[in-house]
Amino acid sequence: LGGDVTRPLAGGAIKFVTLANRRERETFDASFNRVNGATIGGFEQRVSARYDELLGRLSWTRAKLLGVSFELGSEVAYNRLENATQLFVIDSGGARTQIDLPIDQAIVDELRTETYVNAGRALGKTLRLDASLAFETSKLTVSGDASQQRVLRFLKPSVTLDWKHRGGWHAQVVARRKVAQLDFFDFISNAELSTSRVNGGNADLQPQRSWELRGTLEHPLLGKGQAKLEAGYDRVQMLQDRVLTAEGFDAPGNLGTGTRQFVSLTLDAPLDALGLKNFHLRSEGTLQKTRVRDPLSGQVRGWSGEWPEWRWNAELRRDAGKWAYGASIFDSDRTTFFRTDEIDTQFNSKPFVTAFAEYRPDPKTTVRLDVENLLQTAGQRERLFFTPDRTAPSPTVRELRDRNSYVMVSASLRRGF
Numbered sequence: 001l002g003g004d005v006t007r008p009l010a011g012g013a014i015k016f017v018t019l020a021n022r023r024e025r026e027t028f029d030a031s032f033n034r035v036n037g038a039t040i041g042g043f044e045q046r047v048s049a050r051y052d053e054l055l056g057r058l059s060w061t062r063a064k065l066l067g068v069s070f071e072l073g074s075e076v077a078y079n080r081l082e083n084a085t086q087l088f089v090i091d092s093g094g095a096r097t098q099i100d101l102p103i104d105q106a107i108v109d110e111l112r113t114e115t116y117v118n119a120g121r122a123l124g125k126t127l128r129l130d131a132s133l134a135f136e137t138s139k140l141t142v143s144g145d146a147s148q149q150r151v152l153r154f155l156k157p158s159v160t161l162d163w164k165h166r167g168g169w170h171a172q173v174v175a176r177r178k179v180a181q182l183d184f185f186d187f188i189s190n191a192e193l194s195t196s197r198v199n200g201g202n203a204d205l206q207p208q209r210s211w212e213l214r215g216t217l218e219h220p221l222l223g224k225g226q227a228k229l230e231a232g233y234d235r236v237q238m239l240q241d242r243v244l245t246a247e248g249f250d251a252p253g254n255l256g257t258g259t260r261q262f263v264s265l266t267l268d269a270p271l272d273a274l275g276l277k278n279f280h281l282r283s284e285g286t287l288q289k290t291r292v293r294d295p296l297s298g299q300v301r302g303w304s305g306e307w308p309e310w311r312w313n314a315e316l317r318r319d320a321g322k323w324a325y326g327a328s329i330f331d332s333d334r335t336t337f338f339r340t341d342e343i344d345t346q347f348n349s350k351p352f353v354t355a356f357a358e359y360r361p362d363p364k365t366t367v368r369l370d371v372e373n374l375l376q377t378a379g380q381r382e383r384l385f386f387t388p389d390r391t392a393p394s395p396t397v398r399e400l401r402d403r404n405s406y407v408m409v410s411a412s413l414r415r416g417f
Contacts, residue, residue: 012062101189103201106144200249225269262288
């Protein structure tokens with residue numbers, strides 16, 4: 001539930017925004033070993049979680065104040081997570097015994113504030129400078145199976161230089177400091193029964209903070225289209241990844257300093273000028289490299305998670321009156337998750353292709369047919385296990401999963417009122 005109100009004040013406008021949000025979740029997950037219909041073992045997990053959020057923001061803006069556009073504001077947010085996880089092992093006789101996880105009953109509270117000031121002005125007909133400075137505080141408390149309390153303070157400056165020139169050229173350079181928001185569920189232990197792993201909770205987890213540099217260059221393409229080239233460099237302190245807890249569990253935690261470099265090209269344009277009437281092409285490609293020193297192996301590696309070294313996608317669409325049709329293709333490099341006793345790599349066997357057709361009998365109605373995964377691309381996964389952990393020179397077990405995926409046809413009807 002949210003709302004906002006804006007009123008004139010001192011030649012500008014004052015605005016108040018508020019938001020209240022609650023999410024409650026009850027989940028049950030089970031994995032059974034059965035022989036001839038009889039249960040001879042397995043696991044069960046029950047999770048009860050409630051997340052509350054309350055936010056209020058007050059800001060004042062003025063288009064011209066001493067020759068600059070000006071904004072001053074402050075935000076207060078309160079977040080609370082109450083979580084109870086119960087993990088049971090089932091023996092050969094069907095009896096259930098609860099497994100005590102390191103942090104399975106916990107309450108996480110955070111009171112966060114941010115006060116900021118933004119100012120910007122034109123430096124000429126084609127050049128503009130915008131700057132901002134924010135001060136963030138966070139009081140974080142963990143109670144229950146773990147007890148932890150800390151107060152964090154961050155100064156977050158940002159500078160943007162924007163240049164627009166005749167001929168449609170547009171360039172922008174941004175330098176800023178960012179602080180990530182924590183996922184409260186990273187404080188809580190849980191099990192993934194489908195992969196036979198336990199994730200420990202970490203009450204000492206802190207938000208990663210980074211200095212980011214971005215450069216963007218845009219230019220019109222084939223008339224009404226646009227070409228966009230973006231490059232960036234990030235230097236991240238206390239990079240969030242996976243660590244080994246004192247209890248011997250793999251859990252979210254903070255590593256040292258990591259870096260990321262990337263370049264991305266986006267092309268979005270009609271193809272009429274090339275003789276392909278009513279065709280439109282959208283495509284994007286990214287190359288990136290992430291680096292951090294692994295605390296277990298001591299070697300430099302990439303970041304865990306969705307950070308493939310390359311990825312690209314393209315969509316070709318043709319609109320002809322009430323009809324439209326087209327196709328899209330997507331592919332990316334492997335993504336790897338570095339756990340304390342495992343290297344988990346996920347990838348596709350080949351590109352993922354989808355075709356579609358649309359019919360619009362009137363402006364408010366769209367009938368669409370999608371044919372997904374035309375190449376029957378399989379999802380694959382390689383898991384390398386180390387004993388006792390990745391300090392071992394080589395893996396002891398290699399597991400390869402191949403998930404067949406076939407052509408899927410779906411029809412949809414969308415109607416506006």
